Amino acid sequence: MEKIVKIAIAIWSGMILIALFLFSFFDWSVITGSSMKPTFQSHDVILLQSNPKPSEIEKGDIITFQTKKTSIPYIKRVAALTGDQVEEKNQRIYVNSQPIRNCGWQKQKVSSFPSIYIPEQHIFVLGDNLTQSIDSRTLGPISYQAVDEKVVAIIWPLSRFHLFK
Numbered sequence: 001m002e003k004i005v006k007i008a009i010a011i012w013s014g015m016i017l018i019a020l021f022l023f024s025f026f027d028w029s030v031i032t033g034s035s036m037k038p039t040f041q042s043h044d045v046i047l048l049q050s051n052p053k054p055s056e057i058e059k060g061d062i063i064t065f066q067t068k069k070t071s072i073p074y075i076k077r078v079a080a081l082t083g084d085q086v087e088e089k090n091q092r093i094y095v096n097s098q099p100i101r102n103c104g105w106q107k108q109k110v111s112s113f114p115s116i117y118i119p120e121q122h123i124f125v126l127g128d129n130l131t132q133s134i135d136s137r138t139l140g141p142i143s144y145q146a147v148d149e150k151v152v153a154i155i156w157p158l159s160r161f162h163l164f165k
Contacts, residue, residue: 026050027149035127035134036075045156048149057123057144060102062151062164065142073148076125076135077102086124087115093126113137
């Protein structure tokens with residue numbers, strides 16, 4: 001019996017240390033809304049890396065940010081980086097004259113928006129569900145300074161567990 005208690009204490013101690021480590025470097029959040037479907041469903045729990053450096057943000061990454069105009073947190077996928085040209089042609093989105101090819105974007109038709117050059121220290125973000133998303137087509141380019149977190153994983157429900165690059 002004493003051996004079982006020691007094993008249980010060791011397991012709990014290990015779990016507490018892992019949790020302390022994770023929550024020192026990571027945060028978590030619950031998804032609401034449909035702008036990132038099918039990647040995220042309402043009530044998915046995600047693990048987030050806090051304060052990613054601009055050099056750690058790449059096309060295809062999913063980030064959270066807030067704008068100066070509102071304190072609403074947004075979660076979107078990075079579609080273009082500093083120096084890229086983004087435009088709409090024939091209801092499709094192009095980056096540097098190439099159609100975007102992420103998560104079903106090429107299958108979704110979009111409304112017209114003006115061509116935009118992404119300035120220094122900014123990114124262009126889109127929701128995976130283009131018809132249900134408020135993103136850089138409306139908000140404009142997002143400053144790297146506005147980026148709060150980078151999505152690392154879906155951690156709940158376990159049936160949807162997924163690690164992101």
